[in-house]
Amino acid sequence: MSLTFGSLRSTAAKQASKESLCNSERMQTSNLEQRGNKLQVICSLGNEIFEESCSFSISGCATFQVRAINVENNNTLIFVRFFKNCQEDGLTYSITLSSDILSIVKKTLVSDDGTWHLIKEGNLLPDLDISIVMDTVHVSSFEALYNDTELTDFELRGEDGSVKVHKAVLAASSNVLRRMLSGSWRETTEGRVDVPGTSVQTLQQFKDYIYLRTLPDTGLEQILLLASYYMIPxxxxxxxxxxxxxxxxxxxxxxxxxxxxxxxxxxxxxxxxxxxxxxxxxxxxxxxxxxxxxxxxx
Incomplete structure (x- = not known):
């Protein structure tokens, strides 16, 4: 009994969704460029039925991989998967994937349990250009309150000045700050907290992120210390x-x-x-x- 391309495609897709394929051959890669949360690579397809790239670790916190299945008459299915290295890190990551050869522009994938996702099928050129940028997923923004002064009810005080903020925004951004603001701490009653060794510029940049999700290009080390101290992953x-x-x-x-x-x-x-x-x-x-x-x- 012969199998149609559709049935082969369905079977291949089901196989690809499994964690591993016993007979997968290593896919050749070249021109690898990794810098921070960005990755560019050329994946070269061979003549094997199943081919799989090596695992690319991105910023030490997530893994990306490519798989190719040659189905019939040079029709190839391209799958990718993207998952967190540590499932307990409290974050969700996303990537935007682009490829000129595959005619893909900024396709978004969110980290999951390692499921393989079909992104392209057809008679493809042997060398596939893959470019991805990883980011963390944000569920809310307090941009509308950024310039508000009437409702601000708390201050972050640095060595050379203070920044006015909203308690509710701080509490929503950090469990550490939430516990402090909801308890009987001195800072709660005084309406301010001292942040030793921190400049008002760093505190302003800290506020910029909490409200606007923006970061500067410099001074990141001091912001990172605040993020670690207040446990904002x-x-x-x-x-x-x-x-x-x-x-x-x-x-x-x-x-x-x-x-x-x-x-x-x-x-x-x-x-x-x-x-x-x-x-x-x-x-x-x-x-x-x-x-x-x-x-x-x-």
Missing amino acids: SLEQKCVNKLMSSLKAQNACDQLEFAVKHKLTRLVLAIFDCVQSGQVDVTEMRQHFLNYQDNICE
């Missing part, structure tokens, strides 16, 4: 992504030292991920570190 990950986008051999050691000193696990793992993927050259890192040590000794 989405802000932590955003800061890590931006820091990794500018990571290089000249600053990798400093970033790693900063991360270890302040016990910033997300940043440590992201740095290791960049080194492992080749984004940062270990030899250059070592040479930069030795030069730094020589300058100290002189």
Whole structure:
């Protein structure tokens, strides 16, 4: 009994949704570029029925993978999957996927349990260009309250000034702040909290993220410390992504030292991920570190 393309396609799709295929061959990849939350790669299709790329770790917190199934008459099904490395990290991630060869422009996928998703089928060219950008998923925004002054009822006080905010917005953004604001803490009764060692500029940028979901290009380390202290994982990950986008051999050691000193696990793992993927050259890192040590000794 012969199978139609439709039945083959259905069977292949069901097989692809499984966690693994015993006879999958390794898909060849080239021109890999990874920087922070961005990934670009060329996936080359061979003549095997089942082919699967290696797993690409993005910022140390999620994994992306490509699978190809050659069904019939050079008709190929392309699947991808995207899932979190740690299911308990309290975040949901999304990616926008683009490919000129596949005629895909900013297709959105949200992290799940590792299910394979069909994104293209047809008679395809052997080399597929894949480009993805990862982000955290936000469920709400307080943009309408950003410029409000009448309803502000709390202050974040830094070393050189204070920033007015709304208790409700703080409480919605951080469980730590929620417990503080709903309890009998001194800060609650006084309507302010002191944030030692923090400038008013950093506090303003902290507010910008909470209300507008925006981040600056500089000063991210101090914002990351606030995110860690107040346990705001989405802000932590955003800061890590931006820091990794500018990571290089000249600053990798400093970033790693900063991360270890302040016990910033997300940043440590992201740095290791960049080194492992080749984004940062270990030899250059070592040479930069030795030069730094020589300058100290002189």
